[in-house]
Amino acid sequence: MLRPWISTNLAVSADGKISSVARQPTGWTSREDHLRLLELRRNADALMVGRGTLxxxxxxxxxxxxxxxPLRCIVSRGGQLDPDHPVFRKPGGAIHLLVTESGSQPAAVDAxxxxxxxxxxxxxxxxxxGVNQLHCEGGGSLIRSLAELxxxxxxxxxxxGHTLFGGLMAPTATGIPADFLPNALEFExxxxxxxxxxxxxxxSYRRWKNPAVSQ
Ligand SMILES: NC(=O)c1ccc[n+]([C@@H]2O[C@H](COP(=O)([O-])OP(=O)(O)OC[C@H]3O[C@@H](n4cnc5c(N)ncnc54)[C@H](OP(=O)(O)O)[C@@H]3O)[C@@H](O)[C@H]2O)c1
Incomplete structure (x- = not known):
């Protein structure tokens, strides 16, 4: 599969959640974590997020x-975005909107x-x-799709370690807890x-593929 080299970044609570049931926005981790988030963006040719996180x-x-x-990539099934969202108002890389649902009519946005x-x-x-390095900042649904691929x-x-969100319907690094991935993926x-x-x-974890096993 032709694709860029892909990294992801998430913060998880001590009970493995990336947010609360009510989808509490970012801001619950430290200043150091926010600085790390910005640092991880530095080498990327493109950044990518799901519409929910955006x-x-x-x-x-x-x-x-x-x-x-970096290019700013937004992933959505239907493409229903608010044209007044800050991403369309603030300077940054060119915006690319992926709309996967055929027949849907995406919002008229500058992308x-x-x-x-x-x-x-x-x-x-x-x-x-020419995107060689793509950095994905979530959320869990999009990261699950990347893991499935x-x-x-x-x-x-x-x-x-300072936060417990609780709640069965609070998202994890691979979305709402549901079916297992089709295959286990090994990282070191x-x-x-x-x-x-x-x-x-x-x-940080790097994907590890056993060269002796055909994947
Ligand atoms: N702790 C952290 O580091 C962290 C990081 C990121 C997000 N979060 C939190 O996570 C929550 C959002 O999580 P989420 O899982 O709902 O977010 P998400 O993956 O950002 O958004 C889900 C939406 O993205 C689109 N989408 C995702 N995968 C897709 C695919 N394969 N194909 C087409 N469209 C796809 C769909 O948009 P449409 O509905 O438009 O079809 C889907 O409804 C927020 O509370 C956010 O604050 C936390």
Missing amino acids: ESDRMTLAVPGKSIQ TIHRQDLAGFLATLASEY DAIDEFHLTLA ISHFDPLLASGECFL
């Missing part, structure tokens, strides 16, 4: 101080619209827009940085 977190997907801004599936969109970004190369996690830990003062731990 809306709940009011994201602009910009990288402060970077002269060439290049792509009508294909997620795998096709990843291929388009690599082949037509086995399209995650590096998984950054902030384990936030590449970074471990506990921060006692904030009660958080920064972790």
Whole structure:
């Protein structure tokens, strides 16, 4: 599958949730975690989020101080976005909206619209827009779709030991707990940085494929 190298970044509570049942927006982790989020955006040619995260977190997907801004990619089935959302008002990279549902009428927003599936969109970004590194900031539903495609190369996690969200319907790193992924995906830990003062731990995992086993 032709695609960019893909990293993801999420903060999870001590009970494995990325938000509350009521979809509490970002802001519940430390300042250091926010700085790490910005740092992880730095090397990306493109940033990508699901529509749910874009809306709940009011994201602009910009990288402060970077002269060439990464593309801002939004993934949606129906493409129903608010044209007054900050992402369309604040400066940043070109906006690309993936709309996967055939027959849907996306909102009139200032973005290049792509009508294909997620795998096709990843291929388009690599082949037509020169995206070598794509960084995905969630949410759980979109990360689950990437995991189903086995399209995650590096998984950054902030384990936030200070928070328990609870709630069966609170999203996890792969969305609302549901069916298992079709296959287990193996990752190896590449970074471990506990921060006692904030009660958080920064972790990174790299996808590991056993060369002896055909995948
Ligand atoms: N703790 C963290 O680090 C972190 C990070 C990110 C998000 N969050 C939180 O997570 C919550 C949102 O989670 P979520 O799972 O609902 O968010 P999400 O994945 O950002 O958004 C879900 C929506 O994105 C679109 N989508 C996702 N995967 C798709 C696919 N494969 N094809 C087409 N469209 C796709 C759909 O949009 P349409 O409805 O338009 O079809 C879907 O309803 C928020 O509370 C946010 O604050 C936390």
